Amino acid sequence: MLPTAKRIPRGQGLAPALLQRAATLELDWDLRQKSRFPATDSAGRELGVFLPRGTLLRGGDVLVAEDGSLIRVLAAPQPVLRISCCPSHATPLDLARAAYHLGNRHVPVELQADHLKIEPDHVLADMLRAMHLIVQEQNLPFEPEGGAYATEHGGAAHPAHAHAHGEHPGPAQEHRHA
Template sequence: MLQISKLMPQGAGLAPVLIKRAATVELDWDVRQKSRFDATDSAGRQIGVFLPRGTVARGGDVLLAEDGSLIRVIAAAQAVLRITPCSDHGTPYDLIRAAYHLGNRHVPIELKPDHLKIEPDHVLAGMLRAMHLIVTPGNEAFEPESGAYASGGHAPHDHGHEHSHHA
């Protein structure tokens, strides 16, 4: 079994041609949020992934194997609920309200300008429908938000203006 203990977020620092040529591994959200798992890559190799605790693999990340080979992570299609505003009597603002309520329940949620995605949950689906949102089951890649304080997310950066974001 090929061991992996390093993840390169979005293949940072690698030439695009190397990423394109890399083997791939297709993983759903449940597996990608674990720091230790076994899988089979597109070359048919058994891989054992041992990442630092709390590490989350995202679609487009690159795993570096002990033999120096690269394996690009693909977010696998999985069961999701796609949430959209009702075109007859809703507005895009309804998505903001839904995201707020889902966030209060600590639900992993993928945010897009025109829709939200969550993992299937009939209770949450009922709540969202009661808010006059359209909830459609689907099978798509799922990339929930990592959260404002999550490690491994976006690093602090300069916005190019002179003020602090601290209160």
């Protein structure tokens, strides 16, 4: 078993060519929340993942094995509920309202511009349908938000800002993202 104890968030600083050549490890959300587990990468190697407690693996993260080899983590497709607005009865505000209610129940939620994703739950599905939202059972990668106090954003990569968070440009200043 090849020990793997280092994580590079989203492969930051690694050359794209290295990332393309790296073996992959496809994991569902439940397993990506664990800090110690055995796994088999795309090259057929048996890995022992030993990360600091509380570490979450995200799709795009890179693990570094004891021998120096790289393993790119992929978010595996898994059963999810995809929640979107009904074009006849709902508005984007209804989707925001659904995100609020799910968060109030501490449900892991993946936020996208036009839909939400959660793990399957028939009670929540009924609640969401009652809110005039479309709820579809699908098999998709799941990247829930990390929460307001997480050190990294969940879901899609977040670009660097031209300003520090908490600082807002004044009326004469331009607000630009890098």
